[in-house]
Amino acid sequence: MKQTSSLLSVNHLQASVDNKPILKGLNLEVKAGEIHAIMGPNGSGKSTFANVLAGHEDYTVSAGNIHYLGENLLDLSVEERAHKGIFLAFQYPVEIPGVNNMVFLRTALNAMRTAKGEDELSAPAFMKLIRKTLAELEMDDRLLKRAVNVGFSGGEKKRNEILQMALFQPRLAILDETDSGLDIDALRQVAKGVNKLRDPQRSMILVTHYQRLLDSIEPDYVHVMADGRIVRTGDKSLALELEDKGYSWITDEEAA
């Protein structure tokens, strides 16, 4: 019998938003523990793909399928996907005024635990966990005391996403342009966090526009997207080559 460790399998995926086709036959295979970088010019469909994986309702899947842990992912609601270990680090984390970040994290974590049939964490147990997680990520607890993402700087918002990822311990983490808008220090901290969370059981999809994130997080595969499909797959050297030659190098080749 074939040993299958495929976590995510995307086949001929087509998706549109407002009847405008964005994804036009995307294929991707992710195995446990792998890190895949998806690069590509603006408008190539990278963020759409990330949102379709998480189940955003603005996107309509018109053809193809996605299998995740042996299940048809498209049958699952947004929260069911989250319960089964899919985590999306948002490109633009959403502000929720008046909701304390710590309360939010605890509510979310307990919703996940309940869905998995585990007991909810008490307030003290949660405090202990969050302190430990913060220490591991070398973050302080200032973000916990404020309303979710309200008034956070770009770097703080992304750090808050990484904190949630560390807390929820997902099987598949999708990082949607987590590096965009970050200064060097923030980028370094985010990358450090991601590297700490590397695990043979955890896979990651890094959606990024620039090669610089891949200096600090080494991917197993680099994919290039253009016009809603993955048009080239390689290793880390592909990213360097892109950096050097620009996306037109590939997109022009595609068009030719």
Added chain:
Amino acid sequence: MRTSNDIVEDMQQSGYSEGFITEIESDTFPPGLDEAIIRKLSAKKQEPEYMLERRLKAYQYWQTMQEPHWGKVEYPEIDYQAISYFSAPKSGEDAPKSLDEVDPALLETYNKLGIPLVEQQLLAGVAVDAVFDSVSVATTFREELKKAGVIFCSISEAIRDYPELVQKYLGSVVPHTDNFFAALNAAVFSDGTFVYVPEGVRCPMELSTYFRINEANTGQFERTLIIAEKGSYVSYLEGCTAPMRDENQLHAAVVELIALEDAQIKYSTVQNWYPGDAEGKGGIYNFVTKRGICKGDRSHISWTQVETGSAITWKYPSCILKGDDSIGEFYSVAVTRGRQQADTGTKMYHIGKNTRSTIVSKGISADRGVNSYRGLVRMNKGAETGRNHTQCDSLLIGDQCAAHTFPYIEVANPTARVEHEATTSKIDANQLFYCKQRGLSEEEAVALIVNGFCKEVFNELPMEFAVEARKLLEISLEGAVG
């Protein structure tokens, strides 16, 4: 073996009956209103002559008045002759004998709110069992208040036992000439609550209508009077978070608060009367006049209300800031869904020097609910350096609901400062997606977002009340999105 009936009988014999077990009446007055009905009502309540005179005077005045229609609410004409003005409280005979006889939908709500069984029985008006347990609670409660010198009783008792206080203060803040519904209430009020806190006393506990639940069932025309003497403090919680279903349509209560020098009154309401069905059939018309006077210098009145029930809510808990340096506050959350309508807000009358007021109003509309904030801030000529800050936020859920803001500002003193801020927002699809991606269900997400929106108001509620208010809001908005 002693039964709960024996114990209740003991209680009655030992003199507690007047306090916490409402006399059992079996009759209801025929519909209609005239002088004879008022005389009958007054006689039934064994009122002294002065109260009958007041009632008759109010009734005569009421007859000269027209029902007002300036609110942004719509309802069919009310036939005042079709209402019965005295309806006996649920007695042992017609009350449900056990929770099995209570509307299951009501019980489901109780369970969701996490209300203990005994309390559920009490709220649902189940006869003896509930009384059995609560009497002892109520008794210790009463003893402790007595030690502090605080009077906490039904307004009917107060009319008989404390005539000087009642004659001095009843109608002093909301006279019967004030408005149509206040006049009607002054003529026919059935019962209500009386609180008196003596000079310098800090009331040792939150006073709550929970302990007066019998009265709550008695009727649609409640009368509440709270007097805080110099330097005293009292926190009063009105209503409970359970839906008190009522056959009667019109609920026209009057609440008066009087705070003397350095006194503070905190009045919190969680109102969850029957809102009617999704199509707007049935439900309570909650037309209430609530007003407090900061009579003494440095006195302080705050109103906090969470309004989730009633078909129509039409009320403006207000403060007359007469004493210098006195403070008025109004914190409100009003939720309308289905066909509910709310026209609510406050009036702050700044009369004394350096008086301050704060208004925070949060309106939430879902389905076809209509929510209006209406507020008046008036700085009189003498209100030197008076200050007001008003914040009105509206949250819309769905695209068939509506929110309106009607702020009125009148300033007659050049040193006074009035600020008004208003926002309208919708629950954002991206907020919901974010929460769901973090594992929350749609309902959990809505609850979280709405609770965040209402936070400043909930912070003003006493702790246990805030917890119940949060849960109530969650239940009220179940299924509102999607």
